[in-house]
Amino acid sequence: MNKLFSFFLMLFLLGSVAVFAQDYTSKVPRFTFGNQPEEQQKQLKDNLLIKRFQQSRKELSVDKHRPYYHFISPEGKLNDPNGLCFWNGKWHLFFQAYPPEDPRQHWGHAVSSDLVHWRDLPYAIYPGIERMSFSGSTWVEKDRVIAMYHGVDAGNMVAISDDPLLLNWTKISDKAVIAQPDPSEGLPYSPWDPNIWKKGDKYYSLMGGNLYNGPGGKKVRANFLFESADLQNWKYLHPFVEGDRYSYIGDDGSCPYFWPIGENGKYILLYFSHKSGGKYLLGDYDQVNDKFNVTDGGNFNHGPASRGGVHAPSAYPDGKGGVIAIFNMNTGKEIGEGNYTELMTLPWRLTLDVDERLQISPAGDYSSLRGRHSSVSEMQLPANNEFTLPEISGNAIEIDLTLDPKDASAIELKVLCSPGKEEYTRITFYHDGGYLNRDYSGPAIRTSAISIDNLNSSISDKVDFRMPETADVQIKDGEPVNLHVFIDRSIVEVFVNNRQCVALRTYPERDDSKGVSIISHGKDAVLKSLDAWQMKNIYQ
Structure with a gap:
């Protein structure tokens, strides 16, 4: 009787694992590309998704409100821009995309040589381990590009690509590298929208979020810092920003992007607030204590986050002291009207003037249009x-x-x-x-x-x-x-x-x-x- 009970208990436990360890494999066609530029171009010419995107753009072009020269998803809607970076002589824009046959968040992908003309590429990162592939950023190294992003129902994930057009992405683990903490641990963070950079021989990840430590116990923006030597094992350090008086009560620090700006050692932290839209903080990076000391701040969106506002950022340095940033603009119509909801702003170039105030100008040369x-x-x-x-x-x-x-x-x-x-x-x-x-x-x-x-x-x-x-x-x-x-x-x-x-x-x-x-x-x-x-x- 004990053996029979043990047998049925084992079957029950195996069934439970099968229920909870769900397979979130995407239904979207996925392709493996070669590693040489000429080979990739040839494969893209006859690629099923590229042909589908071309047909979709043609069909959707009849919409009188669909833009001519702002980037928009080739099919369906889009959400946050992700992982903007410069690799192999080209700018790469990733974004939250919703393929028609599997409308969960995937990383869409486009490439540009001038920040004006964008070429559609196949979806880059697909859900699988995670239920949806949410927002994140990239870090470019000499021989590879590292993407760190939030995997819904899993935690924060890392994927790597090293081919000419960043077409092939491999997740470095069969689980999240930063998982949801156990409530009993008393940790303040929840995995969300990670930003990644490297200092010395260590990687750092900045996570969005907020804390109930504002006036009267109200929520305020918070961003949580992690450290890793190998991209797989991450140690929580502390809240990255303290003493910020430029964010609003009720802001959160989603979609953070932290980069040097200007010529005098200043840094900028761009982020999104679900209350007040796209925002930024300027200040000094204390690299000994790994803290960001804020000296200035402001808004990219000047009103509530929703109803046609400037939404989340993605950003990357231009190599000349500036930072290139692009934002999604949320819809100003009733949801469901039209064949899309959001589009991207033009890329903006962010710089500092002599008084270290933020300056904003168009990033691309639009004379060609x-x-x-x-x-x-x-x-x-x-x-x-x-x-x-x-x-x-x-x-x-x-x-x-x-x-x-x-x-x-x-x-x-x-x-x-x-x-x-x-x-x-x-x-x-x-x-x-x-x-x-x-x-x-x-x-x-x-x-x-x-x-x-x-x-x-x-x-x-x-x-x-x-x-x-x-x-x-x-x-x-x-x-x-x-x-x-x-x-x-x-x-x-x-x-x-x-x-x-x-x-x-x-x-x-x-x-x-x-x-x-x-x-x-x-x-x-x-x-x-x-x-x-x-x-x-x-x-x-």
Whole structure:
């Protein structure tokens, strides 16, 4: 009887293991590629997924809001960008993709030589050990690229690739390298969105999260640091950032990216907050105690995280003191409307000025996409008179204009305008209209501000309108104001003097919502110059 009981107990336990050790193998076709560039190119030419992506892009191109020159998934939706890196002379962008036959998170993959034109590649990292392959980052070594990411229901994972186009990825273990801790251990972290780098002979991983150690026990952003000598065995060290006063109560530190920036030893930590969107911290890296001492911080998203905001970052140094960053923009329409929900911003180049303030400019050279050119020569802008610019029109267009605001309190540019103003998106520069920059470390200076407002951008009842996206920007007395505007069907990005950027989703419904007008509020101003180009479609 005891032997029979033992036999059935063994069968029960084996069955239990089978139930809980689930096989999450993806249903998406997977391919192994050669290790020589010529061989890979030949294989890609006839690859089933590449042909499927090409057909999907063709079919989805009929959507009036689908962008021409911002990156978007070739099929279905996307979410966070992941593991942006430079390898073998090319930029590689990975992203949360949802293949139609298995819509769990996989790592999608695209490659570019100029950060402007993107080429689709097959899915890179597939779920298998993990239920879904969530967000993470990459670390580039001389002979390989290391990806560290969150595997849902497993923990944080490591995969490695070393081929020319990073087509073949191998997970280094049949389990997570950082597993979910036992609650009895009393550890503060939960595996999430890891960032990876190397210092000396040790690897470091920074994990997103938060702690209940804010005022009144409220949640605040926290990022947890780990150390490893071999990528498989990781030791928890401590919270990486202390004394940060730039994050909001309720922020978390998801999708962290930690890199050197500038020429004076400064570092930047980019991250995503599920409350307030894309954010950053600047400061000094204490490499003895492995702590980040924050000296400044701010937002890439200037409002709530959702409804058409700047979402999660992926970032990598450009080798010239700057950091290239790209963000997904979440949807501003009801979920389920259209054939996608999110797209990527243009790649931004982040640098520091002489006062170690963050500067933001377009990372790529977009002259290769410029088509028909239109321009407006210098013209006076008498106060409170709106001027329609008939020469300038389009919904996939680049506009580069320079203003002398003189004493005007605000200058407003309407874009994506219908002839009767039933639809328009408002871009407003508020001259000396930002916060009083008073930290008692120097003279009080009134900043200017840049704002995008989409409240009148669409007549559709499916659009979720967003509060105006408004950010400070410092403009010196007498300095010309440059607005570099990128409009791409359902996204508007505005760079101001290569110091600040605001971005917003917008969904004009009318086919004739393509006009542009300008008005100076309060007092006269001068439009010094305006150039505009129709932009080509990078997917055709």
